[in-house]
Amino acid sequence: MSRLKGFQDLMPAVMEVRWRIIEVVVQMGKRSGFKLMDTPTLEYYRTLVGDNDLGETIKQVYRFTDGGGRDVGLRFDLTVPFARFVAEHQHELIFPFKRIQFGDVFRGEKPQMERGRFRQFCQCDFDIVGVDGGSADAEVVALAYTSLQALGAGEFTIALNDRQITLALVRRLMPKLDAVAMDKVLIAIDKLAKVGRERVLASIVTITNAQVAAVEELLALLTLGDQLPLSEYSQAGVQERWQRLVSTRAEILAMSGGQPHEVVIDLAIVRGLGYYTGIVFETELRAAAELGSVCSGGRYADLVSRFANKPCAGVGGSIGVDRLAMHLAAQSASPPTTLMLAVVATTAREYAYQVARDLRSNGIAIDVDVSGKGLKQQLRYAHRQGYRKVLIVGSKEADTATVTVRDMETGTEQVLDLQELGGILALLHK
Amino acid sequence: MSRLKGFQDLMPAVMEVRWRIIEVVVQMGKRSGFKLMDTPTLEYYRTLVGDNDLGETIKQVYRFTDGGGRDVGLRFDLTVPFARFVAEHQHELIFPFKRIQFGDVFRGEKPQMERGRFRQFCQCDFDIVGVDGGSADAEVVALAYTSLQALGAGEFTIALNDRQITLALVRRLMPKLDAVAMDKVLIAIDKLAKVGRERVLASIVTITNAQVAAVEELLALLTLGDQLPLSEYSQAGVQERWQRLVSTRAEILAMSGGQPHEVVIDLAIVRGLGYYTGIVFETELRAAAELGSVCSGGRYADLVSRFANKPCAGVGGSIGVDRLAMHLAAQSASPPTTLMLAVVATTAREYAYQVARDLRSNGIAIDVDVSGKGLKQQLRYAHRQGYRKVLIVGSKEADTATVTVRDMETGTEQVLDLQELGGILALLHK
Numbered sequence: 001m002s003r004l005k006g007f008q009d010l011m012p013a014v015m016e017v018r019w020r021i022i023e024v025v026v027q028m029g030k031r032s033g034f035k036l037m038d039t040p041t042l043e044y045y046r047t048l049v050g051d052n053d054l055g056e057t058i059k060q061v062y063r064f065t066d067g068g069g070r071d072v073g074l075r076f077d078l079t080v081p082f083a084r085f086v087a088e089h090q091h092e093l094i095f096p097f098k099r100i101q102f103g104d105v106f107r108g109e110k111p112q113m114e115r116g117r118f119r120q121f122c123q124c125d126f127d128i129v130g131v132d133g134g135s136a137d138a139e140v141v142a143l144a145y146t147s148l149q150a151l152g153a154g155e156f157t158i159a160l161n162d163r164q165i166t167l168a169l170v171r172r173l174m175p176k177l178d179a180v181a182m183d184k185v186l187i188a189i190d191k192l193a194k195v196g197r198e199r200v201l202a203s204i205v206t207i208t209n210a211q212v213a214a215v216e217e218l219l220a221l222l223t224l225g226d227q228l229p230l231s232e233y234s235q236a237g238v239q240e241r242w243q244r245l246v247s248t249r250a251e252i253l254a255m256s257g258g259q260p261h262e263v264v265i266d267l268a269i270v271r272g273l274g275y276y277t278g279i280v281f282e283t284e285l286r287a288a289a290e291l292g293s294v295c296s297g298g299r300y301a302d303l304v305s306r307f308a309n310k311p312c313a314g315v316g317g318s319i320g321v322d323r324l325a326m327h328l329a330a331q332s333a334s335p336p337t338t339l340m341l342a343v344v345a346t347t348a349r350e351y352a353y354q355v356a357r358d359l360r361s362n363g364i365a366i367d368v369d370v371s372g373k374g375l376k377q378q379l380r381y382a383h384r385q386g387y388r389k390v391l392i393v394g395s396k397e398a399d400t401a402t403v404t405v406r407d408m409e410t411g412t413e414q415v416l417d418l419q420e421l422g423g424i425l426a427l428l429h430k
Numbered sequence: 431m432s433r434l435k436g437f438q439d440l441m442p443a444v445m446e447v448r449w450r451i452i453e454v455v456v457q458m459g460k461r462s463g464f465k466l467m468d469t470p471t472l473e474y475y476r477t478l479v480g481d482n483d484l485g486e487t488i489k490q491v492y493r494f495t496d497g498g499g500r501d502v503g504l505r506f507d508l509t510v511p512f513a514r515f516v517a518e519h520q521h522e523l524i525f526p527f528k529r530i531q532f533g534d535v536f537r538g539e540k541p542q543m544e545r546g547r548f549r550q551f552c553q554c555d556f557d558i559v560g561v562d563g564g565s566a567d568a569e570v571v572a573l574a575y576t577s578l579q580a581l582g583a584g585e586f587t588i589a590l591n592d593r594q595i596t597l598a599l600v601r602r603l604m605p606k607l608d609a610v611a612m613d614k615v616l617i618a619i620d621k622l623a624k625v626g627r628e629r630v631l632a633s634i635v636t637i638t639n640a641q642v643a644a645v646e647e648l649l650a651l652l653t654l655g656d657q658l659p660l661s662e663y664s665q666a667g668v669q670e671r672w673q674r675l676v677s678t679r680a681e682i683l684a685m686s687g688g689q690p691h692e693v694v695i696d697l698a699i700v701r702g703l704g705y706y707t708g709i710v711f712e713t714e715l716r717a718a719a720e721l722g723s724v725c726s727g728g729r730y731a732d733l734v735s736r737f738a739n740k741p742c743a744g745v746g747g748s749i750g751v752d753r754l755a756m757h758l759a760a761q762s763a764s765p766p767t768t769l770m771l772a773v774v775a776t777t778a779r780e781y782a783y784q785v786a787r788d789l790r791s792n793g794i795a796i797d798v799d800v801s802g803k804g805l806k807q808q809l810r811y812a813h814r815q816g817y818r819k820v821l822i823v824g825s826k827e828a829d830t831a832t833v834t835v836r837d838m839e840t841g842t843e844q845v846l847d848l849q850e851l852g853g854i855l856a857l858l859h860k
Contacts, residue, residue, distance in 0.1 A: 002518050004472055004502065009515050011522070012465035012529075019456065019466050026449065031790040033770070033797025035442035036449050040550050041471065041504075041534060042434055042492075062472075064494030067538045072434065074471075085439050088432050092441070094814045096801055099442075104471060108497045120470050128800060135779065136800035146790070254783035255798075257791075340463070349565065353684035360461040360576070361687075367463025368685075370558060370566040371526055384524045 006111030006119035017325045018122060022102045025124050025147045025319060029100035032143055034126055037099050039081040041106075042066075045073040047084050050306055060107040074106040078125040078318070079303075086129055087307030095130030098139075102321065116291075116326050127316030129303055134244050137279045137299055137315045138251035144283060144295045144317050145256035145263070151328065153294075155286035158252075159266035162245050162279050166222065166267050168238040173218050174210055181207055189222065190270035193284075222267045248279060277301040279315065288327045295319045339366040339425070340387045342378040344394040351398035355391070355418070364425050366391070382408060391421070436541030436549035447755040448552060452532045455554050455577045455749060459530035462573055464556055467529050469511040471536075472496075475503040477514050480736055490537040504536040508555040508748070509733075516559055517737030525560030528569075532751070546721075546756050557746030559733055564674050567709045567729055567745045568681035574713060574725045574747050575686035575693070581758065583724075585716035588682075589696035592675050592709055596652065596697050598668040603648050604640055611637055619652065620700035623714075652697045671708075678709060707731040709745065718757045725749045769796040769855070770817045772808040774824040781828035785821070785848070794855050796821070812838060821851070 003009060010018065026036060049058050062074040075081050078101050086093065102124040111119050126143055128136040141158060148156055163186070170177070170185055177185065188203040197219060204215045221228065228242065245265060252263050271280045278299030285294055297317030304312045339359075343352045356368045367387065369378050375392065382390045392404040392413070403421055406413045416424065433439060440448065456466060479488050492504040505511050508531050516523065532554040541549050556573055558566040571588060578586055593616070600607070600615055607615065618633040627649060634645045651658065658672065675695060682693050701710045708729030715724055727747030734742045769789075773782045786798045797817065799808050805822065812820045822834040822843070833851055836843045846854065 003470055003477075003514065004474060004496075004500065005498075007470035007472060009470070009519065010466075010468040011519070012467050015466040015468055018468075023453070028790075031793070031795045032786075033795065036440075036445040037442050038440040038445055038448075040433055040437035040439070041536075042437060042550065044434060047433075059497075062494075062496065064492075066434075066492065067489075068435075070434065084433065089439065089441070094811065096811075098797070106471075120472065131801050133800065133802050135773075135798075135802060138783075139798065139800050251779065251783060254780045255787060257787050343565075349681065350684045353568075353681060356462075357685060357687050360458075363461070365461045365463065367528070368565075368569065370563065370569050371561050372563050372565060381524065381526075 004119075006113070008113070008118050008120070014325060014329060017329045018321055021151060021319070021321050021324055021328065022122075022124060024150050025126075025143075026100060026102065028147045028150055029098075029126055029143055032098070032139060032146075034098040034100040034143070037085065037101055038103060039075070039078075039085050039101075041075055041104070042072050043075060043081055043084065045071040047307075048073045048076065048080055060109045062106050062108055075103075076107050077105050078103060078123050079316070082125070082127065083303045084307050086312060087304040090304075090308060090312075093130075096128050096136065097130055098126070098128045100124070100126045116323055118322065122321040124319040124321050125316060126318075127314050129312050129314030129316075132313050134248040134251060134279075137248050138255055140297065140315050140317050141248075141252045141263070141279075141281055142255035142258075144281070144297075144319070145252065145258050147319065148283065148295065149256075151324075153285055153324070153328065156262065156283055156294075157286070158258075158263045158281055158283045158295075159269050160245060160249060160252075160263065160279060160281045161265065161267055161269040162241045163270055163276065164241050165238060165245070166270065169218060169221050169267065173214050173221075174208055177208060186270045189268050192219075192222070192268040224267075228267075245279065271296060271298060275300055281317070285327055291323050291327060293320075294324045294327070338386075338388045339364065339391065340378075340382045340385070340389075341366050341368045341391045341393060342375055342382070343369050343372075344375045344378075344392060345398070346372075348393050348395050348398040352393040355393065355403060355421075358418070359425065362422075379406070379408075434549075436543070438543070438548050438550070444755060444759060447759045448751055451581060451749070451751050451754055451758065452552075452554060454580045455556075455573075456530060456532065458577045458580055459528075459556055459573055462528070462569060462576075464528040464530040464573070467515065467531055468533060469505070469508075469515050469531075471505055471534070472502050473505060473511055473514065475501040477737075478503045478506065478510055490539045492536050492538055505533075506537050507535050508533060508553050509746070512555070512557065513733045514737050516742060517734040520734075520738060520742075523560075526558050526566065527560055528556070528558045530554070530556045546753050548752065552751040554749040554751050555746060556748075557744050559742050559744030559746075562743050564678035564681060564709075567678045568685055570727065570745050570747050571678075571682045571693070571709075571711055572685035572688075574711070574727075574749070575682065575688050577749065578713065578725065579686075581754075583715055583754070583758065586692065586713055586724075587716070588688075588693045588711055588713045588725075589699050590675060590679060590682075590693065590709060590711050591695065591697055591699035592671045593700055593706065594671050594708075595668060595675070596700065599648060599651050599697065603644050603651075604638055607638060616700045619698050622649075622652070622698040654697075658697075675709065701726060701728060705730055711747070715757055721753050721757060723750075724754045724757070768816075768818045769794065770808075770812045770815070770820045771796050771798045772805055772812070772820050772822045773799050773802075774805045774808075774822060775828070776802075778823050778825050778828040782823040785823065785833060785851075788848070789855065792852075809836070809838075 045063050061076055066072050104120050104122050106120050184207045185204055188200050192200050201215050269280055269282055276298035280298035282293035283295040299315040301313050302311035303314050341356050343349050356366055359366050388408055390406045397403050402415050402417050404413050404415050475493050491506055496502050534550050534552050536550050614637045615634055618630050622630050631645050699710055699712055706728035710728035712723035713725040729745040731743050732741035733744050771786050773779050786796055789796050818838055820836045827833050832845050832847050834843050834845050
């Protein structure tokens, strides 16, 4: 009997990284006034999928009838249950409501485990709802920035866009496109970074029958960023949207302390079609572009109208915890506990425990032997765990209030009194 | 459309407490060399309930057929999936394996929400497997102790027992009891603290038809603790078990730094019948005895034989996170974020963000206005959130590198430069 296909056991080395990600993002979120909340893993099936949505998502929902005959399902993201939460508690919550939530979600899709795609995976979402305006957008993107920076994720780029601007560029050069063709063009544009300019050019020509020169002009415009000849785009709202995007970017930089090259405008970012109605963003790790975006999101005009009688706008981001963990695990493989205390005489156990207690209460992690086996076997255990130093305590050490410290790499040992020990361990923890 | 009956939305005030419990227990566990791990929420139904178990548990399991026709269920505790985990990864794990795990479990029982019993609730388990011996027992109980102490749970008592000793006491005074009556007597004894001496006495007399005097002698022995006339108990192993219990208690005190009255032997602790084979323990909060035990556990001779071909002994404890959270939430209702930054001029926003960034990067939590509304409305928001101080930044403050600090209780305001501000906030965070 083993675990279900597509599901993962989180071994200590992996779980350690996942925990650190959650802990850091929650800490950074709380520093910015985001409040932790959670919703149940199970919801009414109708809550999860609504009445109309007949897309791919439905097939992926774990759906069943519970013991009370209710049609229920496991949450497949942290957004839909949050919408139900906001609607249900709208009179208790204080708006603007800044939430942060982490938790597992479930999708019965074909697992691609080697690519880090499982049927159960962890997300960490943060949103500000009940408010419109670039400052909320900036706060959300800045939280993504400070979290990744605090995690030591290496160099990364956050790319911002407002899809309405991209739409306006396409429309001006190809005014006769119908809605279906327009959607296809936007989807093709979104692949620019992934498949390259030539393939996107070919796709758009096929979709639109446009002249190659026109498409080339479009693609050139999309990469101009803040050099855009805005005066030519007088359509309703486009210039305003552009100004807002530029000023949101400035606010993000002020709030996060990020450098201009780390937070950029990229008019080719589209991110799906239905959901977002304002700013959208994606985050790429310089050293792991193949992972795709590790943190994405955007602004939506309405979260809750399915559940409540008035709309509620918001902006949010989501960190792919498992995806990010793959990168961080590859980066740092050192075990979190690096010390062990070996006890080689039963009579020394009480002294040993006092030493361990002192260290632990000073924040130092130390694994104490509980096997009662001989020193050789205790050292073998320490070696397998990857511990760097073993403190050895026998009756001699107990009588003289000392410990013998063995360096696991060199095999050298030295006897230290407890004061000296503190100094050594402080060094080890630097 | 609302949430399912028996399930809870975790509002920020509650989730904050849950998070703190998990964070502290994980931190204390890691300091003692426990390793974080996790298993999927879904398992094969047969993994969860085995072939023979036809008890109450089965009816409570959320069971369904997944999209691939598999018979699956939601985990109802963190022990059974851990047994599957240990068996499946026995060649990768390093024994003794010390695990710590937190997560939600699911039981389709009748919810009693006012008593904190939900269909989905959070557990935090820690175990040491692959080892026998009192030192592992002591490490597990010491982790319970240090966690509750670090959480500021107030005064508490950890009560220890080895059920075999209780069994020997009963058997000596009532040698003719059959197995069924013996189980009933043990269950009656376990209720001693809850229902009182008189009712237990009456129960046992009814079950056994014994003389009242004999039962009175039994109940007197059960409360003697370490004054037990051991010489009269020469049955195989009883004296050894008693010695081991006494020495485990001493190890717990050495390892945790606890006082003798905080870790006691209580021969009336039984804790169910089938599972534990050595030490058992329970933890009662002095100020919230009505909650029942907030952390319980014990030693088991075998965890994995259902899943593997050799047994694996261990010892473990489990913290009832939701139950403990009810107590801690009642205790401390202060919001984690206590500061807000109000921005009263668009031109001051960049300066405001820099102030917020400085504070946050020094570990101070501050909620920044993102509404863009007037000061009055921003102050109203701060009041509703329970924030204690509001830093107000307008163009005057931006020009002079100052902030106006408003005390929300008294309404007084003072203008501080950024250096002074640091001092004030340090005070606030003490």
